[in-house]
Amino acid sequence: MVLAIVEADGDAPAESSLEAVTLAREVADRTGEPLEAVAFDVAGPGAGASAGGGPDESGDAAGGSIGDALADGLGEYGVDDVHVVSHERLDAYAPEAYAAGVEAVIADRDPDAVVAPGSDRGQEVLSQVAAGRGQSMAANCLAVESVDADADAGGDAVELPDADGSYELTRQRWGGTLIEEALLGGDPKLLTAAEHEVGFEPAADPADPAVHALTPDLEDAHFRVQVDRYEESDEEGVPLGEARVVVSGGRGVGGPDGYDQLEELADLLGGAVGASRAAVNEGWRPHDDQVGQTGAKISPTLYIACGISGAVQHMVGCKGADTILAINTDSEAAIIQKADYAVIADLHEVVPALNEAIRDAK
Amino acid sequence: MNTLACVKRVPDTGAKIVLTDDQRGIDTSTLGFTMSPHEECALEEAVRIAENRDGTATALTLGPEEADEQLRTALAMGADEATLLETGEGEWGPVDTATAIADYVAEAETDFDVLLVGNESADAANYQVGTHLASQLDLPFVAGIKTLDVEDGTAVAKREVGGGEEVYEVDLPAVIAVKEGLNEPRYPSMRSKMRARKQEVASAAPEPAGADCLEMVRLQSPADDGGTAEILGDGPDAAADVLEVLRDDVEVL
Ligand SMILES: Cc1cc2nc3c(=O)[nH]c(=O)nc-3n(C[C@H](O)[C@H](O)[C@H](O)COP(=O)(O)OP(=O)(O)OC[C@H]3O[C@@H](n4cnc5c(N)ncnc54)[C@H](O)[C@@H]3O)c2cc1C
Numbered sequence: 001m002v003l004a005i006v007e008a009d010g011d012a013p014a015e016s017s018l019e020a021v022t023l024a025r026e027v028a029d030r031t032g033e034p035l036e037a038v039a040f041d042v043a044g045p046g047a048g049a050s051a052g053g054g055p056d057e058s059g060d061a062a063g064g065s066i067g068d069a070l071a072d073g074l075g076e077y078g079v080d081d082v083h084v085v086s087h088e089r090l091d092a093y094a095p096e097a098y099a100a101g102v103e104a105v106i107a108d109r110d111p112d113a114v115v116a117p118g119s120d121r122g123q124e125v126l127s128q129v130a131a132g133r134g135q136s137m138a139a140n141c142l143a144v145e146s147v148d149a150d151a152d153a154g155g156d157a158v159e160l161p162d163a164d165g166s167y168e169l170t171r172q173r174w175g176g177t178l179i180e181e182a183l184l185g186g187d188p189k190l191l192t193a194a195e196h197e198v199g200f201e202p203a204a205d206p207a208d209p210a211v212h213a214l215t216p217d218l219e220d221a222h223f224r225v226q227v228d229r230y231e232e233s234d235e236e237g238v239p240l241g242e243a244r245v246v247v248s249g250g251r252g253v254g255g256p257d258g259y260d261q262l263e264e265l266a267d268l269l270g271g272a273v274g275a276s277r278a279a280v281n282e283g284w285r286p287h288d289d290q291v292g293q294t295g296a297k298i299s300p301t302l303y304i305a306c307g308i309s310g311a312v313q314h315m316v317g318c319k320g321a322d323t324i325l326a327i328n329t330d331s332e333a334a335i336i337q338k339a340d341y342a343v344i345a346d347l348h349e350v351v352p353a354l355n356e357a358i359r360d361a362k
Numbered sequence: 363m364n365t366l367a368c369v370k371r372v373p374d375t376g377a378k379i380v381l382t383d384d385q386r387g388i389d390t391s392t393l394g395f396t397m398s399p400h401e402e403c404a405l406e407e408a409v410r411i412a413e414n415r416d417g418t419a420t421a422l423t424l425g426p427e428e429a430d431e432q433l434r435t436a437l438a439m440g441a442d443e444a445t446l447l448e449t450g451e452g453e454w455g456p457v458d459t460a461t462a463i464a465d466y467v468a469e470a471e472t473d474f475d476v477l478l479v480g481n482e483s484a485d486a487a488n489y490q491v492g493t494h495l496a497s498q499l500d501l502p503f504v505a506g507i508k509t510l511d512v513e514d515g516t517a518v519a520k521r522e523v524g525g526g527e528e529v530y531e532v533d534l535p536a537v538i539a540v541k542e543g544l545n546e547p548r549y550p551s552m553r554s555k556m557r558a559r560k561q562e563v564a565s566a567a568p569e570p571a572g573a574d575c576l577e578m579v580r581l582q583s584p585a586d587d588g589g590t591a592e593i594l595g596d597g598p599d600a601a602a603d604v605l606e607v608l609r610d611d612v613e614v615l
Contacts, residue, residue: 095505120505120521120523123482124493124506127505128497128503131490131493131497132497134457134494135457135573135575136456136457136488136490136576137490138576139488139490140489166575168579174484174485175484176584177583178379178381178388178583180578180579181578181579181580183576183577183579185576186575224533225502225504225532227529227530228531230523230528231520231526231527232525233527239524239525245614270614287508287543290542290543293484294400294484295543301613301614302608309376311376312378323612337589338591340589340592341593341594341604341607343595343596344595344596345596345597345598345600350601352598353598353601354601357604358608361605361609361615
């Protein structure tokens with residue numbers, strides 16, 4: 001059996017969880033095992049906010065509404081059974097309690113592998129499981145595939161699990177700038193799916209999952225860390241992560257005032273403003289605006305990179321964009337190779353002209 | 363209040379990464395090195411807490427002999443003490459790394475109230491050294507933190523989630539994994555760099571526990587999309603063409 005950890009977004013599985021399910025399904029298909037999922041029924045501070053288990057007003061501990069709602073969505077992705085963890089003390093996200101819930105399913109079902117989403121919570125919960133077992137997990141996996149360690153790049157296909165029981169997998173390094181081929185041992189194998197990378201697709205054979213309620217034994221120690229409260233952001237405008245259009249400025253913007261034009265363009269397109277690390281380091285923009293390996297990873301319809309050179313660490317943040325438009329004075333800048341469209345010019349001339357053209361056209 | 367910040371030495375590369383011939387590492391012959399960005403913030407925070415709450419800040423790195431360079435930077439940024447856990451060649455896995463740090467903490471003369479790590483290192487991004495460290499020391503652990511307030515006996519830590527922040531209150535001592543954006547790391551002055559050069563760096567050479575079950579086989583550069591942008595123009599006149607693309611091709615207008 002292969003187990004996927006699932007977070008809910010409202011009453012549907014979160015996208016990053018569908019990626020985990022998809023990766024888990026790949027493993028299950030290779031090993032001919034069934035695919036099961038574990039989810040959490042939690043109401044309380046921030047429960048739904050980051051997809052941590054849907055708000056269940058009834059507090060029903062019997063697998064309840066969240067399980068049935070999730071089961072619909074997960075069946076489509078080939079999940080055969082859904083284990084819904086709930087507990088009277090689990091009224092808000094608590095990483096060690098969640099890990100104990102996963103452990104309870106492991107004890108009961110003895111999975112070959114546990115796959116978590118590459119979200120903050122997915123990484124955290126599975127790393128808690130790993131720590132409890134003194135075992136490594138493989139974070140940011142792209143595929144569990146058969147790459148013969150001794151063969152040339154490309155490799156020969158071998159069946160999984162291989163002779164010594166290890167999984168051969170690929171995972172991201174350097175935020176996706178490099179791919180690592182690695183061997184993962186352990187029982188069960190613990191891995192997370194690289195967020196926004198693995199993708200998700202409904203299964204060829206949908207299932208009709210049975211929902212099982214589960215109440216783990218939890219002690220005070222499992223609640224040393226728990227969400228105490230949730231504070232809503234007072235930021236106005238479209239959040240960077242959700243914006244359909246992002247207008248980003250780098251060192252080429254030249255100073256904090258230069259962002260006025262970018263703000264205007266973003267407004268006209270109903271989008272948000274982003275920044276490179278260089279601009280953030282200069283203090284021109286807050287870190288929350290940073291796009292890249294150590295900032296936000298976004299996937300807008302359109303990304304407009306103004307005065308950004310296109311360093312690898314920046315590009316891993318915006319490579320999920322459908323279309324990239326670069327505005328740069330340097331036709332040799334790395335971003336010109338990576339963008340779909342470019343204007344080779346001073347952004348301080350082009351952006352105001354573009355703003356005017358858009359206003360006129362509206 | 364005493365703090366510990368665990369930092370990692372990583373190649374400082376903004377350009378395309380070139381691999382070594384055996385494909386097991388990055389060709390660093392032409393690269394400088396830096397402190398991994400999340401950890402730089404961990405160190406800055408450790409120094410600030412020590413300054414504001416009357417205690418010491420210790421920087422620790424597990425890495426090759428050359429990671430002395432990052433510890434000197436840490437001292438120049440205000441760390442009071444620095445320790446190198448020397449690994450020699452090759453990279454240690456997350457469990458062995460955490461075990462060596464936990465052993466160091468257990469034996470250190472200083473009792474640390476706040477143990478800071480980066481959320482994930484820039485290179486390996488294993489996301490679990492902090493969790494294993496906390497688990498081995500039996501301490502609470504919070505990850506993904508971008509706001510931190512340390513009070514007597516507790517830390518209030520916040521993590522960004524869609525549309526707001528989750529707030530955690532944990533008892534100290536605790537292990538806290540932080541993200542870039544937590545603070546603005548200071549640039550050390552020339553004077554503090556000079557002083558740091560003369561400061562003592564403690565070192566030890568722990569043996570790897572051999573507990574990791576994740577083993578790197580080989581690195582690859584992802585396939586190069588190698589395209590080139592369609593150039594829409596070279597001055598303000600390009601605005602008309604851009605408008606057309608936005609309207610007709612990308613359909614965002
Ligand atoms: C471990 C690590 C993590 C990192 N994480 C991130 C990250 O998350 N995000 C990130 O962005 N970076 C990150 N970086 C930094 C990254 O390597 C680059 O240094 C950074 O992205 C450069 O920012 P930039 O393109 O704005 O600046 P520069 O590289 O200085 O480029 C400025 C560009 O602006 C152009 N320009 C100048 N004037 C104008 C003008 N008037 N009009 C139009 N164009 C103009 C120039 O031709 C140039 O191409 C990281 C680095 C490391 C080592």
